[in-house]
Amino acid sequence: MADxxxxxxxxxxxxGGYVAAIRAAQLKLxxxxxxxxxxxxxxxxxxxxxxxxxxxSSEINHLLHNLPEFGFSADxxxxxxxxxxxxxxxxxxxxxSGVGHLLKKNKxxxxxxxxxxxxxxxxxRRVAVTKDGKDVATLTAKHVILATGARARVxxxxxxxxxxxxxxxxxxxxxxxxxxxxxxxxxxxxxxFASFFRNMGAEVTVAEVVDRILxxxxxxxxxxxxxxxxxxxxxxxxxxxxxxxxxxxxxVLVEIESGGKKEKLEFDRIISAVGIVGNVEDxxxxxxxxxxxxxxxxxxxFCRTGEPGVxxxxxxxxxxxxxxxxxxxxxxxxxxxxxxxxxxxxxxxxPGCTYCRPQVASVGLTEAKAKATGHEVKVxxxxxxxxxxxxxxxxxxxxxxxxxxxxxxxxLGAHMVGAExxxxxxxxxxxxxxxxxxxxxxxxxxxxxTVSETMHESVLGAFNQAIHF
Amino acid sequence: xxxxxxxxxLSPTMTEGTxxxxxxxxxxxxxxxxxxxxxxxxxATMEVEAVDEGILGRILxxxxxxxxxxxxxxxxxxxxxxAVPAGAAEASIAPAPAAVAKDQGGAKPAADGAAxxxxxxxxxxxxxxxxxxxxxxxxxxAAGGRVFASPLAKRIAKEAGIELGALKGSGPNGRVIxxxxxxxxxxxxxxxxxxxxxxxxxxxxxxxxxxAAPHQKLPNSNMRRTIARRLTESKQQVPHFYVxxxxxxxxxxxxxxxxxxxxxxxxxxxxxxxxxxxxIKACAVALRRxxxxxxxxxxxxxxxxxxxxxSVAVSMPDGLITPIVRSADRKSLSExxxxxxxxxxxxxxxxxxxxxxxxxxxxxxxMGMYGVRDFSAIINPPxxxxxxxxxxxxxxxVKNDQLAIATVMTCTLSVDHRVIDGALAAEWMAALKxxxxxPLSLVV
Numbered sequence: 001m002a003d004x005x006x007x008x009x010x011x012x013x014x015x016g017g018y019v020a021a022i023r024a025a026q027l028k029l030x031x032x033x034x035x036x037x038x039x040x041x042x043x044x045x046x047x048x049x050x051x052x053x054x055x056x057s058s059e060i061n062h063l064l065h066n067l068p069e070f071g072f073s074a075d076x077x078x079x080x081x082x083x084x085x086x087x088x089x090x091x092x093x094x095x096x097s098g099v100g101h102l103l104k105k106n107k108x109x110x111x112x113x114x115x116x117x118x119x120x121x122x123x124x125r126r127v128a129v130t131k132d133g134k135d136v137a138t139l140t141a142k143h144v145i146l147a148t149g150a151r152a153r154v155x156x157x158x159x160x161x162x163x164x165x166x167x168x169x170x171x172x173x174x175x176x177x178x179x180x181x182x183x184x185x186x187x188x189x190x191x192x193f194a195s196f197f198r199n200m201g202a203e204v205t206v207a208e209v210v211d212r213i214l215x216x217x218x219x220x221x222x223x224x225x226x227x228x229x230x231x232x233x234x235x236x237x238x239x240x241x242x243x244x245x246x247x248x249x250x251x252v253l254v255e256i257e258s259g260g261k262k263e264k265l266e267f268d269r270i271i272s273a274v275g276i277v278g279n280v281e282d283x284x285x286x287x288x289x290x291x292x293x294x295x296x297x298x299x300x301x302f303c304r305t306g307e308p309g310v311x312x313x314x315x316x317x318x319x320x321x322x323x324x325x326x327x328x329x330x331x332x333x334x335x336x337x338x339x340x341x342x343x344x345x346x347x348x349x350x351p352g353c354t355y356c357r358p359q360v361a362s363v364g365l366t367e368a369k370a371k372a373t374g375h376e377v378k379v380x381x382x383x384x385x386x387x388x389x390x391x392x393x394x395x396x397x398x399x400x401x402x403x404x405x406x407x408x409x410x411x412l413g414a415h416m417v418g419a420e421x422x423x424x425x426x427x428x429x430x431x432x433x434x435x436x437x438x439x440x441x442x443x444x445x446x447x448x449x450t451v452s453e454t455m456h457e458s459v460l461g462a463f464n465q466a467i468h469f
Numbered sequence: 470x471x472x473x474x475x476x477x478x479l480s481p482t483m484t485e486g487t488x489x490x491x492x493x494x495x496x497x498x499x500x501x502x503x504x505x506x507x508x509x510x511x512x513a514t515m516e517v518e519a520v521d522e523g524i525l526g527r528i529l530x531x532x533x534x535x536x537x538x539x540x541x542x543x544x545x546x547x548x549x550x551x552a553v554p555a556g557a558a559e560a561s562i563a564p565a566p567a568a569v570a571k572d573q574g575g576a577k578p579a580a581d582g583a584a585x586x587x588x589x590x591x592x593x594x595x596x597x598x599x600x601x602x603x604x605x606x607x608x609x610x611a612a613g614g615r616v617f618a619s620p621l622a623k624r625i626a627k628e629a630g631i632e633l634g635a636l637k638g639s640g641p642n643g644r645v646i647x648x649x650x651x652x653x654x655x656x657x658x659x660x661x662x663x664x665x666x667x668x669x670x671x672x673x674x675x676x677x678x679x680x681a682a683p684h685q686k687l688p689n690s691n692m693r694r695t696i697a698r699r700l701t702e703s704k705q706q707v708p709h710f711y712v713x714x715x716x717x718x719x720x721x722x723x724x725x726x727x728x729x730x731x732x733x734x735x736x737x738x739x740x741x742x743x744x745x746x747x748x749i750k751a752c753a754v755a756l757r758r759x760x761x762x763x764x765x766x767x768x769x770x771x772x773x774x775x776x777x778x779x780s781v782a783v784s785m786p787d788g789l790i791t792p793i794v795r796s797a798d799r800k801s802l803s804e805x806x807x808x809x810x811x812x813x814x815x816x817x818x819x820x821x822x823x824x825x826x827x828x829x830x831x832x833x834x835x836m837g838m839y840g841v842r843d844f845s846a847i848i849n850p851p852x853x854x855x856x857x858x859x860x861x862x863x864x865x866x867v868k869n870d871q872l873a874i875a876t877v878m879t880c881t882l883s884v885d886h887r888v889i890d891g892a893l894a895a896e897w898m899a900a901l902k903x904x905x906x907x908p909l910s911l912v913v
Contacts (some may be wrong), residue, residue: 041567343639408628410647435619435647 003109004139006030008337009127010330011115011283012147014041015323016314018099020145020330025106028339032139033108034129035113040096041149043323049095050172051192053088055355058199061355069394079200087171100105104398105359111137117144117284117310125309140463143337144302145178146297148331150276150315157244158184158272165245165270168193178202178269182254183366184242186213188354190273191229195356198234205265207240207256209274216320216352218366218415220381220401225360225417228397245270287437301344303333311337312347325350327365358398361425363434364413367403376406378438380462382454386469388451395419398451400458402428409437414455424452438463471554472521473542476508476530480810484539486510487691490532491544493525499546506543514819521546526553531687552873618645626650630823632852683703690901692788703850711845712894713900716812718876721747721908728802728912738803744861745781745835746806750911751858753777753797755901760840762897763830765851766888780829780849781809783816791849792816793829802911837861841881853888857881 008024010017013035024031029289038045047404057079063070103110113131118138120126125144129136152167154160160167166174171193179202183194186208198204206213206229213229213236214222226236243255255264267295267394291298297312299305305312314326329345336342341462351363370377384398398418405412414428431441438459446456460466476486489507499505499519506517526547530537537543549551616627616633622645624632631653638645669757725742732740756763756777765772777798780791792812794805815821832855834846839860846857861878868875880901884894904910 408621408625435621437620437624440620 004137005124006032006034006141008143008145008334009125009139010147011127011140012041012144012314012316013039013099013103013110014147014149014314014326015043016149016316016326016330017041017145017147019327020147020313020334022102022106023107024334024338025108027334027340029334029338031108031179032111032141033103034111034113034127034139036114036131038096039099039103041323042151044095044389044445045092045327046169046172048323050088050092051168052355053091054084054172054196055192055199055357057087058196059357061201062199066394073075073422081174081177081200087387103341110141113137116141116282117288120246120347142290143311145303145330145333146305146316147314147326148279148283148311148316149326150278150295152272153275153277155184155272155274158270158274160272161247164247164250164268165272166352167272171271173425178267180251180267180269181205182252182265182267182270183273183274184270185209186236186238186271187215187273187275188352188417190271191225191354191356191360192333193271193273194229194234196217198229198232199357203233203235205235205237205267207242207258209240209242211239213215213238214354214360217354217360217362218401218413219368221360221362221399221415224359224399225356228358228417229356230413236304239291241357276321276396278318280316283446284453302336302342303329303345304336309380320347320350320352322350322352349429349432351425353425358395358418359421360417361421362413362415363425363429364411365403366413366415367401369404370403370412375412377412378406378462380404380458380460380466382457382461382466382469384451384454387449387451387454389451389453390419392449393419393451398454400454402455402458402462404438404459404462409439411436411438411441411459414458415447416455418451419455420451424455426450427452427455471526471551472546474505474517474519474544474546476537476539476541476543477515477517478539483510485536486539487535488530488532488537488543489514491528491691495525497525498549499523499525505796508537519546523548523554524551526551527555567639579793591836617643619647620714622650625654629654630827638831650896690783692790696788699850700847703847707848707850708846709845709883710886710891710894711881711883712891712898713843713879713881714898715864715877715879716902716905717866718744718878718905721751721905721911722876724908724911738802740806742802742806744837745858746802746809747908747911748835748858748905749781749794749797749809749833750800751777751806751901751904751908752831753779753794753800754904754910755897756831757798758899758900758904759893761893762854762884762889764853764888765830766853766885767851771888774830775831778829778831780826780832780852781812782832782834782846785804785817785819790816790821790826791829791832792821792826821849832856833858837878843881845881846883848883852885854882854884854894854897857883 003027007029008031010021011034014032033420067074111129113129113136115127115129118126118128121140124140124142127139160259162170168189181197181202181204183190183206186206194204194206212222213226237256237258239258241257246253252267252270280292280295291306291309295317296318299312303311303313313329313333315321332342332345348364354360367379380402382400385396390396401415403413411431441459446453457466487509489509491506493505500522503519504516505519508515523546528546530543537871618633636649636653639649640646731739740816763774776796778793778795779797780793782789782791794808795804832849834860837858837860841859843859844857846855848855859879861875861876866873866875882894882898
């Protein structure tokens with residue numbers, strides 16, 4: 001019988017849970033992970049990682065269809081969808097097994113099953129682990145971290161059926177390329193699928209309820225991205241009212257009202273990407289002081305719930321629904337448990353990345369949010385068309401926007417659209433974490449020629465000192 | 470509908486202040502633009518103007534109340550015939566403040582005899598300063614003594630006039646981050662040192678016996694508290710010692726008459742140099758000749774200032790302040806005259822900007838116009854020295870073994886022994902004496 005007494009038990013082995021467990025082990029806390037399905041969670045298995053593999057394939061497809069621009073020619077360009085999907089699944093598998101090795105290396109036992117709070121034993125909490133309805137183990141720990149993540153929100157009438165209506169899960173393993181695809185929802189997940197299928201040649205329509213796509217991004221950046229998508233042939237319907245789909249044999253009829261026009265459109269597949277709901281069920285929260293609001297557990301800045309000794313991190317604990325936010329919360333939560341001097345989390349300093357073509361990345365406040373929160377702002381913008389490297393790479397579509405507090409010079413937010421911006425946003429994240437002002441950013445030497453020079457120029461631009469624009 | 474009159478912010482960094490007095494009584498009619506109250510910070514007194522008209526229905530914060538938070542309701546304005554609420558009106562119905570602060574100038578117009586003269590007449594050597602020891606914050610890097618702070622924290626601290634070195638950093642390895650500065654800004658009462666507060670201000674009375682004799686109480690103004698705190702700090706922490714010298718003024722007075730006679734009768738170029746203007750220049754030249762006196766002590770290093778910036782103590786009805794004549798050694802006498810004249814006038818009007826009185830490397834306090842023969846001044850930290858100037862008077866002197874008459878003033882240099890030793894102080898005084906007694910170097 002395995003040891004069942006711990007300092008910390010983490011329920012959920014996703015990017016929040018397994019990272020929290022490894023950090024706890026580093027801090028010499030006795031820790032266990034309870035995971036029901038797959039280590040690495042949605043991120044590694046059905047989210048961030050496999051979609052990046054798919055998107056890489058679709059970028060290659062895009063390049064192959066634009067070879068003459070770079071001085072190549074090729075005939076008979078085709079793709080093997082099964083091989084593309086297989087590669088994506090392989091990448092997930094490789095990384096998920098890597099998580100298993102990491103936990104083993106840190107001597108963190110993993111209990112296979114679903115964990116739930118099951119009362120207390122003295123000053124400790126019990127966690128009951130069950131598998132297929134059978135009790136597997138009862139663990140005790142002083143601290144329990146809930147990290148069970150979230151799942152796709154299901155709209156009535158748009159329940160994924162695995163055939164005509166897909167959730168992210170089916171969309172990731174298509175057996176055939178749909179000719180006509182409707183993506184409902186234009187957040188990061190919806191837009192990435194739209195971009196993937198469009199670059200693979202599908203006719204893609206994106207329907208969004210609110211009046212613009214990428215609703216959490218800066219308005220100007222979202223508008224820039226929308227223009228690029230439309231140029232690529234993606235149809236975007238904003239302010240859309242979507243009727244109940246009429247399923248036919250192999251296709252779906254959907255009535256969509258947008259811009260005062262009602263249309264009845266036929267699609268081969270629908271992807272529903274309308275947000276997520278937290279996995280708050282069956283965690284044994286009844287009778288505890290853990291508060292749940294709109295399917296998410298309420299926490300304070302150190303991830304503590306209302307119940308002493310119970311913590312929540314990641315998607316379960318609310319927006320932004322991002323793996324790196326979950327990991328960061330996991331580390332911070334455990335360090336606080338271990339008694340380290342921890343700074344509370346700053347949720348405004350979590351970067352967001354969307355890996356469509358062109359990519360979108362941002363951190364901090366949008367211009368509108370900055371103004372709404374009372375800042376007097378200085379805004380800098382720099383287009384990729386003014387950047388040598390971007391033009392040389394054949395990626396001249398993009399821009400960087402920076403928002404500064406006019407009084408203090410604080411970098412309030414940075415917003416980027418264009419090639420490789422997801423790799424560059426960290427520069428601004430570091431700047432914000434170090435509390436730099438425009439002065440230090442201006443004095444930093446950016447290497448030439450790189451796309452990152454646009455980041456420098458945008459800062460200069462906010463103070464009317466841009467050189468190349 | 471009742472409208473709250475809110476405590477206005479005199480500056481973006483002000484969090485609280487003293488409601489000095491109401492100029493209207495409950496029941497008085499108030500027209501838009503009427504001055505209804507005066508409020509005070511350590512730097513300035515401001516008038517509060519009504520922006521609405523009505524009746525001052527209720528005074529919520531009495532005269533002389535200290536530590537009134539910005540935006541706290543201080544009174545309620547009601548319409549004619551309207552019921553007066555017992556307390557503040559509900560916040561939702563008073564979205565706009567019913568009063569604004571008007572920069573009246575720091576001090577009320579001086580009513581005493583000293584006012585109106587252009588000469589700096591000072592009471593004591595140490596000026597009232599803004600809470601921030603600005604000079605320290607800027608001097609530290611020059612000394613190589615580095616305060617680890619984020620750039621944003623540095624900038625916000627600078628704007629708020631908070632000394633970074635006094636803050637405890639909560640960032641990695643004790644780095645001062647924005648949150649630390651904001652905490653110091655919003656909670657001055659618990660801040661380590663910078664802001665003068667009622668709690669921190671009094672010069673730590675060492676169990677002073679209770680005063681039993683019949684008396685009246687004059688509430689301490691914020692400027693008074695700042696003076697008390699800074700002078701106490703200086704006398705307690707700075708090892709003072711004093712070097713006095715008699716300096717003959719006849720040559721300087723003669724030069725002054727010649728120069729003033731050369732002034733155009735009227736027009737923009739006119740000037741009328743005072744003895745004080747010439748002494749500012751003389752001190753500046755002496756500091757350039759003996760630069761080690763233009764210095765400050767810090768634990769890391771001695772700071773030697775590049776520029777010769779001279780603080781001139783100016784008395785005000787309720788205290789004193791030290792505007793700065795910057796780079797005085799490089800300015801002509803007429804430039805110094807114009808600048809000092811303007812600074813002193815604006816000091817008395819309370820209109821100095823912080824940068825005009827924060828900093829400086831050396832101070833002059835002149836009490837000659839009061840007939841004072843000699844006195845010693847208290848050093849204005851972090852400066853290393855202050856010169857106390859007595860009255861120029863005819864005295865019997867011995868010249869070539871003969872009795873003679875000369876106009877003589879006694880000057881006393883107070884120095885911080887940590888940075889200036891006796892021989893150095895004497896060397897500087899000798900340099901000053903040589904310059905004043907052979908004043909042509911003031912005009913070259």
